[in-house]
Amino acid sequence: xxxxxxxxxxxxxxxxxxxxxxxxxxxxxxxxxxxxxxxxxxxxxxxxxxxxxxxxxxxxxxxxxxxxxxxxxxxxxxxxxxxxxxxxxxxxxxxxxxxxxxxxxxxxxxxxxxxxxxxxxxxxxxxxxxxxxxxxxxxxxxxxxxxxxxxxxxxxxxxxxxxxxxxxxxxxxxxxxxxxxxxxxxxxxxxxxxxxxxxxxxxxxxxxxxxxxxxxxxxxxxxxxxxxxxxxxxxxxxxxxxxxxxxxxxxxxxxxxxxxxxxxxxxxxxxxxxxxxxxxxxxxxxxxxxxxxxxxxxxxxxxxxxxxxxxxxxxxxxxxxxxxxxxxxxxxxxxxxxxxxxxxxxxxxxxxxxxxxxxxxxxxxxxxxxxxxxxxxxxxxxxxxxxxxxxxxxxxxxxxxxxxxxxxxxxxxxxxxxxxxxxxxxxxx
Ligand code: URA
Numbered sequence: 001x002x003x004x005x006x007x008x009x010x011x012x013x014x015x016x017x018x019x020x021x022x023x024x025x026x027x028x029x030x031x032x033x034x035x036x037x038x039x040x041x042x043x044x045x046x047x048x049x050x051x052x053x054x055x056x057x058x059x060x061x062x063x064x065x066x067x068x069x070x071x072x073x074x075x076x077x078x079x080x081x082x083x084x085x086x087x088x089x090x091x092x093x094x095x096x097x098x099x100x101x102x103x104x105x106x107x108x109x110x111x112x113x114x115x116x117x118x119x120x121x122x123x124x125x126x127x128x129x130x131x132x133x134x135x136x137x138x139x140x141x142x143x144x145x146x147x148x149x150x151x152x153x154x155x156x157x158x159x160x161x162x163x164x165x166x167x168x169x170x171x172x173x174x175x176x177x178x179x180x181x182x183x184x185x186x187x188x189x190x191x192x193x194x195x196x197x198x199x200x201x202x203x204x205x206x207x208x209x210x211x212x213x214x215x216x217x218x219x220x221x222x223x224x225x226x227x228x229x230x231x232x233x234x235x236x237x238x239x240x241x242x243x244x245x246x247x248x249x250x251x252x253x254x255x256x257x258x259x260x261x262x263x264x265x266x267x268x269x270x271x272x273x274x275x276x277x278x279x280x281x282x283x284x285x286x287x288x289x290x291x292x293x294x295x296x297x298x299x300x301x302x303x304x305x306x307x308x309x310x311x312x313x314x315x316x317x318x319x320x321x322x323x324x325x326x327x328x329x330x331x332x333x334x335x336x337x338x339x340x341x342x343x344x345x346x347x348x349x350x351x352x353x354x355x356x357x358x359x360x361x362x363x364x365x366x367x368x369x370x371x372x373x374x375x376x377x378x379x380x381x382x383x384x385x386x387x388x389x390x391x392x393x394x395x396x397x398x399x400x401x402x403x404x405x406x407x408x409x410x411x412x413x414x415x416x417x418x419x420x421x422x423x424x425x426x427x428x429x
Contacts, residue, residue, distance in 0.1 A: 003031060007041040014048035022061045029065035033164045042168065043175040050180035059182050059224060060231050066190035069164035073111075073140065073196040078148055080109040083283040084197035086188060088221070089121040091209040091348035092246035096124050096154060097260035098268075098276045098298075099283075101306035104151030105297045108287040111147055113157035113195055117357050117365070120209070120348035122253065125156055126357075130254035130323055130367035134316030152310045162190040181217065185224040192229070199235040199286030201279055202226070206424065207244030209344025215240070215424070222427045230429050235286045240425040241275060245377055246347045248272040252356040252370010252391060254322040264304040271422055273298070278423055325354075325368030325391035329398050333381040333411045340415040342377050346408020347388075350401040354392040366393050371401075378417050387411075 005027045014020060020028075028045065031037040054062065075082045083103060087093055100110045117123030125136045136156040138146070146153045159166070165187050172178045192200055202225055205211065206218035222238035229236025248269040250259045262268040263276060273295075280294035297303045311318045333339075351357065355366035372389040375381055387409060390401050 001036075003027070003036060007031070007037045011041060011045045011048060014045060014052055017052050019055060020058055025058065025061045026065050026068075029062065029069065029164050033069045033167060039171060043171055043177070046168070046172055046175060046177040046180065046183060049182055050177045054182040056227060059186060060228060062182070063186045063190045063193065063228055063232070066162045066164045066186060067194045070162050070194060071160040072194050073161075075109065075111065075147070075196045075198070078109050078144070080107055080147070080151060081287040082109045082111060082196075082198045083201070083287040084111055084192060084195065084199070085201045085203065085279055085283060086192055087203040088188075088205050088211050090205040090243035090247060091121060091344040091351070092248050092251040092256065093121065093205070093243075094127060094248065094250075094256035094260050095203070095272065095276055095279060097127065097257065098263040098272070098303065098307070099279055100152040100154055101264065101310050102276060102280050102294055102297055102303040103283045103287075104310070105302040105306040106284055106289050106292045108151065108284065108289060109147040110152045110283070111143065111195060111197060112152070112154040113161070113191070114154055115157060116361070120345060120352045120357065122251065122256065122351070122357060124154060126365050127253045127256050128154060128316070130257055131311060131316040131318070132320040134311060135314045138314070146310075146313045150306065150309045150313050152306060154310070155314070157191065161194045165190055181221050181224055184211075184221060185228055189225050189228040189232070193232045193234060197234060199283065200229050201282040201286060202236065202238035203275075203279060204238050204240050205243035206240055207242055207344060209246065209348050210243035219425065219427065226427050226429055237282055237286065238427040239278060239282065239423050240427065242420060242422050242424060243344050245342050245419070246344050246373065247275065249373040250370060251347055251351040252354070252368070253365060254324070254367045255370040255372060255391065258322055261307070263298065264307050266299045266301075274422055323367040325366065325370075326393045327391070327395045329390045330386045331388040331390065331402070331405065331409065333383055333385045333387055335383050335411055335413060337381065337411040337413040338415045338417065339375050339377055339379050339381055339387065339410070340412045340417045341408065341410035342373065342375070343408035346405050347371050347373070349404040350390065353401045353404055354390055354397050355394060368393060377419055381411055
Protein backbone atom coordinates (compact mmCIF):
# COMPACT_ATOMS: atom_id res chain seq x y z
CA UNK A 1 0.00 0.00 0.00
CA UNK A 2 1.22 3.48 -0.88
CA UNK A 3 1.38 5.34 2.45
CA UNK A 4 0.49 9.07 2.34
CA UNK A 5 2.89 10.07 5.14
CA UNK A 6 6.28 9.16 6.48
CA UNK A 7 6.27 8.24 10.19
CA UNK A 8 9.51 10.15 10.77
CA UNK A 9 7.94 13.40 9.48
CA UNK A 10 5.05 12.99 11.92
CA UNK A 11 7.44 12.33 14.83
CA UNK A 12 9.63 15.31 13.91
CA UNK A 13 6.61 17.61 13.66
CA UNK A 14 5.54 16.76 17.22
CA UNK A 15 9.12 16.74 18.48
CA UNK A 16 9.48 20.32 17.21
CA UNK A 17 6.29 21.42 18.93
CA UNK A 18 3.95 21.63 15.93
CA UNK A 19 0.29 20.64 15.76
CA UNK A 20 -0.37 17.37 13.99
CA UNK A 21 -2.88 17.71 11.15
CA UNK A 22 -6.06 15.65 11.09
CA UNK A 23 -4.85 13.51 8.14
CA UNK A 24 -1.52 12.91 9.92
CA UNK A 25 -3.33 11.73 13.06
CA UNK A 26 -5.77 9.51 11.16
CA UNK A 27 -2.92 7.94 9.29
CA UNK A 28 -0.49 7.41 12.16
CA UNK A 29 -3.09 5.71 14.41
CA UNK A 30 -4.35 3.51 11.56
CA UNK A 31 -0.86 2.68 10.26
CA UNK A 32 0.32 1.79 13.77
CA UNK A 33 -2.67 -0.55 14.21
CA UNK A 34 -1.82 -2.16 10.86
CA UNK A 35 1.83 -2.58 11.89
CA UNK A 36 3.14 -0.16 9.27
CA UNK A 37 4.32 2.37 11.85
CA UNK A 38 6.84 0.43 13.93
CA UNK A 39 6.75 0.12 17.72
CA UNK A 40 9.92 2.23 18.08
CA UNK A 41 8.39 4.96 15.92
CA UNK A 42 5.18 5.07 17.93
CA UNK A 43 7.18 5.10 21.15
CA UNK A 44 9.12 8.16 19.92
CA UNK A 45 5.86 9.86 18.97
CA UNK A 46 4.28 9.01 22.34
CA UNK A 47 7.28 10.57 24.09
CA UNK A 48 7.05 13.69 21.89
CA UNK A 49 3.35 13.95 22.83
CA UNK A 50 4.22 13.52 26.52
CA UNK A 51 6.78 16.35 26.27
CA UNK A 52 4.97 18.75 23.92
CA UNK A 53 1.28 17.93 24.44
CA UNK A 54 -1.64 18.06 22.04
CA UNK A 55 -4.36 20.72 21.77
CA UNK A 56 -8.11 20.12 22.05
CA UNK A 57 -8.51 19.59 18.29
CA UNK A 58 -5.65 17.11 18.08
CA UNK A 59 -6.94 15.20 21.11
CA UNK A 60 -10.45 14.96 19.64
CA UNK A 61 -9.06 13.71 16.32
CA UNK A 62 -6.75 11.18 18.00
CA UNK A 63 -9.73 9.83 19.93
CA UNK A 64 -11.81 9.55 16.75
CA UNK A 65 -8.97 7.70 15.03
CA UNK A 66 -8.71 5.22 17.92
CA UNK A 67 -12.49 4.66 17.85
CA UNK A 68 -12.32 4.07 14.08
CA UNK A 69 -9.77 1.29 14.65
CA UNK A 70 -12.52 -1.01 15.99
CA UNK A 71 -16.23 -1.66 16.41
CA UNK A 72 -18.83 0.65 17.96
CA UNK A 73 -21.66 -0.62 20.08
CA UNK A 74 -25.10 0.85 19.62
CA UNK A 75 -27.53 1.07 22.53
CA UNK A 76 -30.07 3.18 20.67
CA UNK A 77 -32.42 0.18 20.34
CA UNK A 78 -32.84 -0.08 24.12
CA UNK A 79 -36.03 1.19 25.70
CA UNK A 80 -34.00 2.73 28.56
CA UNK A 81 -31.56 5.68 28.55
CA UNK A 82 -27.93 4.67 29.16
CA UNK A 83 -25.48 6.02 31.72
CA UNK A 84 -21.96 4.81 32.34
CA UNK A 85 -19.28 5.60 34.88
CA UNK A 86 -15.53 5.32 34.69
CA UNK A 87 -13.10 5.53 37.57
CA UNK A 88 -9.43 6.18 36.97
CA UNK A 89 -8.81 3.57 39.68
CA UNK A 90 -7.98 3.50 43.34
CA UNK A 91 -7.51 1.34 46.40
CA UNK A 92 -10.72 -0.16 47.79
CA UNK A 93 -12.63 1.34 44.87
CA UNK A 94 -15.55 -1.05 44.73
CA UNK A 95 -18.06 1.68 43.84
CA UNK A 96 -19.11 0.15 40.50
CA UNK A 97 -20.57 -2.84 42.38
CA UNK A 98 -23.28 -1.01 44.32
CA UNK A 99 -23.55 1.86 41.80
CA UNK A 100 -24.53 -0.07 38.66
CA UNK A 101 -27.56 -1.85 40.21
CA UNK A 102 -28.50 1.29 42.16
CA UNK A 103 -28.78 3.39 38.99
CA UNK A 104 -30.44 0.52 37.10
CA UNK A 105 -33.13 0.33 39.79
CA UNK A 106 -34.41 3.66 38.39
CA UNK A 107 -34.92 2.27 34.89
CA UNK A 108 -31.58 3.45 33.47
CA UNK A 109 -29.36 1.00 31.53
CA UNK A 110 -25.83 0.84 32.95
CA UNK A 111 -23.29 -0.90 30.71
CA UNK A 112 -20.07 -1.32 32.68
CA UNK A 113 -17.42 -2.79 30.43
CA UNK A 114 -14.64 -3.45 32.90
CA UNK A 115 -11.17 -4.87 33.21
CA UNK A 116 -9.01 -6.91 35.51
CA UNK A 117 -6.57 -5.27 37.90
CA UNK A 118 -2.88 -4.87 37.27
CA UNK A 119 -0.64 -3.37 39.93
CA UNK A 120 -1.89 -1.96 43.22
CA UNK A 121 -5.46 -1.14 42.17
CA UNK A 122 -7.96 -3.98 41.94
CA UNK A 123 -10.08 -4.80 38.90
CA UNK A 124 -13.86 -4.90 39.01
CA UNK A 125 -14.00 -8.27 37.22
CA UNK A 126 -11.60 -9.84 39.73
CA UNK A 127 -13.89 -8.72 42.54
CA UNK A 128 -17.04 -10.12 40.96
CA UNK A 129 -15.32 -13.38 40.04
CA UNK A 130 -15.11 -14.15 43.76
CA UNK A 131 -18.88 -14.84 43.56
CA UNK A 132 -19.30 -18.57 42.79
CA UNK A 133 -20.42 -19.19 39.21
CA UNK A 134 -20.30 -15.53 38.08
CA UNK A 135 -19.33 -15.14 34.42
CA UNK A 136 -17.46 -12.06 33.10
CA UNK A 137 -17.51 -12.81 29.37
CA UNK A 138 -20.79 -12.04 27.58
CA UNK A 139 -21.53 -11.80 23.89
CA UNK A 140 -22.84 -8.46 22.63
CA UNK A 141 -26.31 -10.03 22.30
CA UNK A 142 -26.26 -11.32 25.89
CA UNK A 143 -25.19 -7.88 27.07
CA UNK A 144 -28.02 -6.15 25.19
CA UNK A 145 -30.61 -8.61 26.52
CA UNK A 146 -29.41 -8.13 30.09
CA UNK A 147 -29.41 -4.34 29.71
CA UNK A 148 -33.00 -4.43 28.49
CA UNK A 149 -34.23 -6.90 31.11
CA UNK A 150 -32.17 -6.12 34.21
CA UNK A 151 -30.69 -2.72 33.41
CA UNK A 152 -27.20 -3.30 34.79
CA UNK A 153 -24.35 -5.28 33.24
CA UNK A 154 -20.80 -5.47 34.49
CA UNK A 155 -18.81 -7.55 32.02
CA UNK A 156 -15.50 -7.93 30.29
CA UNK A 157 -14.81 -5.38 27.56
CA UNK A 158 -14.65 -7.22 24.22
CA UNK A 159 -11.48 -7.08 22.17
CA UNK A 160 -13.25 -5.23 19.35
CA UNK A 161 -13.42 -1.81 21.05
CA UNK A 162 -10.55 0.55 20.10
CA UNK A 163 -7.90 -2.10 19.33
CA UNK A 164 -5.43 0.74 18.62
CA UNK A 165 -5.64 1.59 22.31
CA UNK A 166 -4.80 -1.92 23.45
CA UNK A 167 -1.63 -1.87 21.37
CA UNK A 168 -0.67 1.66 22.33
CA UNK A 169 -1.38 1.16 26.03
CA UNK A 170 0.97 -1.86 26.15
CA UNK A 171 3.65 0.23 24.43
CA UNK A 172 3.19 3.19 26.80
CA UNK A 173 3.50 0.84 29.74
CA UNK A 174 7.07 -0.06 28.77
CA UNK A 175 8.24 3.33 27.42
CA UNK A 176 7.55 5.69 30.33
CA UNK A 177 4.69 7.40 28.49
CA UNK A 178 1.65 6.27 30.46
CA UNK A 179 1.46 9.65 32.25
CA UNK A 180 0.85 11.84 29.18
CA UNK A 181 -2.55 13.48 29.82
CA UNK A 182 -3.57 13.55 26.11
CA UNK A 183 -2.77 9.83 25.85
CA UNK A 184 -4.61 8.89 29.06
CA UNK A 185 -7.65 10.95 28.06
CA UNK A 186 -7.82 9.57 24.51
CA UNK A 187 -7.28 6.02 25.78
CA UNK A 188 -10.13 6.14 28.29
CA UNK A 189 -12.54 8.16 26.18
CA UNK A 190 -12.05 6.24 22.92
CA UNK A 191 -13.27 3.09 24.70
CA UNK A 192 -16.16 4.86 26.40
CA UNK A 193 -17.35 6.62 23.25
CA UNK A 194 -16.99 3.43 21.16
CA UNK A 195 -19.09 1.64 23.78
CA UNK A 196 -21.96 3.92 22.80
CA UNK A 197 -23.24 5.28 26.12
CA UNK A 198 -25.49 8.36 26.07
CA UNK A 199 -24.01 9.83 29.23
CA UNK A 200 -20.86 9.33 31.25
CA UNK A 201 -19.75 10.24 34.74
CA UNK A 202 -16.01 10.18 35.39
CA UNK A 203 -14.56 9.60 38.83
CA UNK A 204 -11.07 11.07 38.56
CA UNK A 205 -9.08 10.03 41.60
CA UNK A 206 -6.33 12.13 43.11
CA UNK A 207 -3.88 11.20 45.85
CA UNK A 208 -1.24 8.62 46.72
CA UNK A 209 -3.37 5.61 45.75
CA UNK A 210 -4.32 7.10 42.36
CA UNK A 211 -2.71 7.42 39.01
CA UNK A 212 -2.71 11.21 39.43
CA UNK A 213 -0.99 12.20 42.66
CA UNK A 214 -1.35 15.90 41.99
CA UNK A 215 -4.59 17.93 42.05
CA UNK A 216 -3.71 20.23 39.14
CA UNK A 217 -2.92 17.32 36.84
CA UNK A 218 -6.05 15.43 37.92
CA UNK A 219 -8.10 18.54 37.17
CA UNK A 220 -6.49 18.88 33.74
CA UNK A 221 -7.17 15.21 32.96
CA UNK A 222 -10.79 15.58 34.09
CA UNK A 223 -11.33 18.72 32.00
CA UNK A 224 -9.73 17.11 28.93
CA UNK A 225 -11.98 14.05 29.20
CA UNK A 226 -15.13 16.10 29.82
CA UNK A 227 -14.39 18.20 26.72
CA UNK A 228 -13.74 15.07 24.66
CA UNK A 229 -16.97 13.39 25.72
CA UNK A 230 -19.00 16.55 25.20
CA UNK A 231 -17.49 17.15 21.75
CA UNK A 232 -18.44 13.56 20.82
CA UNK A 233 -22.07 14.09 21.87
CA UNK A 234 -21.87 12.18 25.18
CA UNK A 235 -23.19 14.10 28.21
CA UNK A 236 -20.07 13.97 30.39
CA UNK A 237 -19.24 15.26 33.87
CA UNK A 238 -16.36 14.45 36.19
CA UNK A 239 -16.00 14.37 39.95
CA UNK A 240 -12.51 14.81 41.37
CA UNK A 241 -12.35 12.54 44.42
CA UNK A 242 -9.83 11.87 47.14
CA UNK A 243 -7.68 8.73 46.94
CA UNK A 244 -5.10 9.47 49.61
CA UNK A 245 -6.89 7.01 51.95
CA UNK A 246 -8.47 3.68 50.82
CA UNK A 247 -12.20 3.82 50.10
CA UNK A 248 -14.21 2.06 52.75
CA UNK A 249 -12.82 -0.55 55.11
CA UNK A 250 -11.67 -3.24 52.65
CA UNK A 251 -9.21 -3.72 49.78
CA UNK A 252 -9.34 -7.16 48.16
CA UNK A 253 -11.77 -9.07 45.97
CA UNK A 254 -14.28 -10.99 48.12
CA UNK A 255 -13.75 -8.51 50.98
CA UNK A 256 -14.91 -5.70 48.70
CA UNK A 257 -17.90 -7.65 47.39
CA UNK A 258 -19.02 -8.23 50.99
CA UNK A 259 -18.72 -4.51 51.75
CA UNK A 260 -20.63 -3.61 48.58
CA UNK A 261 -23.48 -5.91 49.62
CA UNK A 262 -23.57 -4.13 52.99
CA UNK A 263 -24.01 -0.82 51.13
CA UNK A 264 -26.80 -2.33 49.01
CA UNK A 265 -28.45 -3.51 52.23
CA UNK A 266 -28.58 0.09 53.46
CA UNK A 267 -25.43 -0.03 55.63
CA UNK A 268 -21.72 0.01 54.85
CA UNK A 269 -18.97 2.58 55.44
CA UNK A 270 -20.01 6.24 55.19
CA UNK A 271 -17.46 7.17 52.51
CA UNK A 272 -18.51 4.33 50.18
CA UNK A 273 -22.16 5.32 50.61
CA UNK A 274 -21.36 9.01 50.05
CA UNK A 275 -19.46 8.41 46.82
CA UNK A 276 -21.96 5.83 45.51
CA UNK A 277 -24.82 8.27 46.06
CA UNK A 278 -22.90 11.25 44.61
CA UNK A 279 -22.02 9.35 41.43
CA UNK A 280 -25.54 7.89 41.16
CA UNK A 281 -27.03 11.41 41.36
CA UNK A 282 -24.78 12.54 38.51
CA UNK A 283 -25.62 9.49 36.37
CA UNK A 284 -29.36 9.80 36.99
CA UNK A 285 -29.25 13.50 36.26
CA UNK A 286 -27.33 12.92 33.00
CA UNK A 287 -29.81 10.17 32.04
CA UNK A 288 -32.76 12.52 32.49
CA UNK A 289 -33.84 11.43 36.00
CA UNK A 290 -32.83 14.47 38.12
CA UNK A 291 -35.56 13.85 40.73
CA UNK A 292 -34.55 10.26 41.54
CA UNK A 293 -33.40 9.66 45.13
CA UNK A 294 -30.55 7.10 45.18
CA UNK A 295 -30.21 7.15 48.98
CA UNK A 296 -33.81 5.93 49.22
CA UNK A 297 -33.16 3.05 46.80
CA UNK A 298 -30.31 1.86 49.03
CA UNK A 299 -32.54 2.04 52.10
CA UNK A 300 -35.67 0.41 50.66
CA UNK A 301 -34.06 -2.65 49.04
CA UNK A 302 -34.71 -1.74 45.39
CA UNK A 303 -30.97 -1.43 44.63
CA UNK A 304 -30.43 -4.83 46.30
CA UNK A 305 -33.13 -6.39 44.10
CA UNK A 306 -31.32 -5.05 41.02
CA UNK A 307 -27.98 -6.41 42.32
CA UNK A 308 -29.46 -9.88 42.81
CA UNK A 309 -30.94 -9.84 39.31
CA UNK A 310 -27.66 -8.59 37.81
CA UNK A 311 -25.52 -11.28 39.47
CA UNK A 312 -28.01 -14.08 38.75
CA UNK A 313 -28.23 -13.06 35.07
CA UNK A 314 -24.50 -13.78 34.80
CA UNK A 315 -24.84 -17.18 36.53
CA UNK A 316 -23.57 -15.92 39.89
CA UNK A 317 -24.90 -17.63 43.02
CA UNK A 318 -26.01 -14.56 44.90
CA UNK A 319 -26.70 -16.47 48.14
CA UNK A 320 -23.43 -18.45 48.19
CA UNK A 321 -20.86 -17.88 50.91
CA UNK A 322 -18.00 -15.74 49.58
CA UNK A 323 -14.48 -17.19 49.77
CA UNK A 324 -12.48 -16.46 52.91
CA UNK A 325 -8.66 -16.47 53.05
CA UNK A 326 -7.08 -19.36 54.92
CA UNK A 327 -4.82 -17.20 57.12
CA UNK A 328 -5.04 -13.80 58.82
CA UNK A 329 -2.63 -11.58 60.71
CA UNK A 330 -3.49 -8.46 62.67
CA UNK A 331 -1.50 -5.20 62.55
CA UNK A 332 -1.87 -3.36 65.86
CA UNK A 333 -1.12 0.18 67.06
CA UNK A 334 2.30 0.30 68.69
CA UNK A 335 1.35 3.18 70.98
CA UNK A 336 -1.61 5.26 72.13
CA UNK A 337 -2.39 8.18 69.84
CA UNK A 338 -4.23 9.37 66.76
CA UNK A 339 -4.06 7.48 63.47
CA UNK A 340 -2.70 10.33 61.35
CA UNK A 341 -1.77 8.40 58.20
CA UNK A 342 -3.39 5.43 56.49
CA UNK A 343 -1.86 5.69 53.07
CA UNK A 344 -3.88 4.37 50.14
CA UNK A 345 -0.87 3.34 48.10
CA UNK A 346 0.69 1.42 51.02
CA UNK A 347 -2.56 -0.45 51.67
CA UNK A 348 -2.99 -1.13 47.94
CA UNK A 349 0.49 -2.61 47.64
CA UNK A 350 -0.05 -4.69 50.80
CA UNK A 351 -3.33 -6.12 49.42
CA UNK A 352 -1.64 -6.83 46.11
CA UNK A 353 1.27 -8.63 47.78
CA UNK A 354 -1.16 -10.68 49.87
CA UNK A 355 -2.51 -12.09 46.59
CA UNK A 356 -5.47 -9.79 45.81
CA UNK A 357 -3.75 -8.44 42.68
CA UNK A 358 -1.43 -9.67 39.98
CA UNK A 359 2.05 -8.70 38.77
CA UNK A 360 1.56 -10.02 35.22
CA UNK A 361 -1.73 -10.07 33.41
CA UNK A 362 -1.84 -13.88 33.21
CA UNK A 363 -1.36 -14.36 37.00
CA UNK A 364 -4.30 -15.73 39.04
CA UNK A 365 -5.66 -13.72 42.00
CA UNK A 366 -6.76 -15.01 45.40
CA UNK A 367 -10.45 -14.29 45.99
CA UNK A 368 -10.10 -14.05 49.78
CA UNK A 369 -6.87 -12.06 50.00
CA UNK A 370 -6.65 -8.41 51.01
CA UNK A 371 -6.65 -5.88 53.81
CA UNK A 372 -9.42 -5.02 56.23
CA UNK A 373 -9.27 -1.66 58.02
CA UNK A 374 -10.44 -1.26 61.62
CA UNK A 375 -9.65 2.45 62.00
CA UNK A 376 -9.68 5.55 59.80
CA UNK A 377 -7.42 8.62 59.89
CA UNK A 378 -8.40 10.87 62.77
CA UNK A 379 -9.43 7.94 65.01
CA UNK A 380 -7.85 7.74 68.48
CA UNK A 381 -6.36 4.28 69.10
CA UNK A 382 -4.77 2.51 72.08
CA UNK A 383 -1.51 0.54 72.04
CA UNK A 384 -2.29 -3.03 70.96
CA UNK A 385 -5.58 -2.10 69.28
CA UNK A 386 -6.06 -3.73 65.83
CA UNK A 387 -5.70 -1.27 62.94
CA UNK A 388 -5.63 -3.71 60.01
CA UNK A 389 -6.24 -7.40 59.38
CA UNK A 390 -4.23 -8.96 56.56
CA UNK A 391 -5.85 -11.89 54.71
CA UNK A 392 -4.13 -14.43 52.45
CA UNK A 393 -4.10 -18.12 51.52
CA UNK A 394 -0.28 -18.06 51.43
CA UNK A 395 1.16 -16.91 54.78
CA UNK A 396 4.68 -16.48 53.40
CA UNK A 397 3.27 -13.27 51.89
CA UNK A 398 2.65 -11.57 55.25
CA UNK A 399 6.21 -10.28 55.65
CA UNK A 400 6.28 -8.48 52.28
CA UNK A 401 2.82 -7.04 52.90
CA UNK A 402 3.98 -5.65 56.27
CA UNK A 403 7.02 -4.10 54.55
CA UNK A 404 4.67 -2.24 52.20
CA UNK A 405 2.90 -0.73 55.21
CA UNK A 406 6.06 0.75 56.79
CA UNK A 407 5.54 4.52 56.95
CA UNK A 408 2.03 4.15 55.53
CA UNK A 409 0.33 3.55 58.88
CA UNK A 410 1.27 6.20 61.45
CA UNK A 411 -0.04 6.59 65.00
CA UNK A 412 1.11 9.88 66.51
CA UNK A 413 0.89 10.44 70.28
CA UNK A 414 0.37 14.18 69.96
CA UNK A 415 -1.00 14.22 66.42
CA UNK A 416 -4.31 15.20 64.99
CA UNK A 417 -5.71 15.14 61.48
CA UNK A 418 -8.83 16.43 59.83
CA UNK A 419 -9.71 14.40 56.75
CA UNK A 420 -10.44 16.59 53.69
CA UNK A 421 -13.59 16.26 51.56
CA UNK A 422 -14.12 13.05 49.59
CA UNK A 423 -15.59 14.86 46.59
CA UNK A 424 -13.09 17.62 45.89
CA UNK A 425 -14.61 19.21 42.80
CA UNK A 426 -17.08 18.75 39.95
CA UNK A 427 -16.02 19.47 36.39
CA UNK A 428 -18.52 20.07 33.62
CA UNK A 429 -18.41 22.19 30.47
N1 URA B 1 -6.91 3.68 31.82
C1 URA B 1 -6.95 3.54 30.47
O1 URA B 1 -7.81 2.89 29.93
N2 URA B 1 -6.00 4.15 29.76
C2 URA B 1 -5.02 4.90 30.29
O2 URA B 1 -4.21 5.44 29.58
C3 URA B 1 -5.00 5.02 31.68
C4 URA B 1 -5.96 4.40 32.42
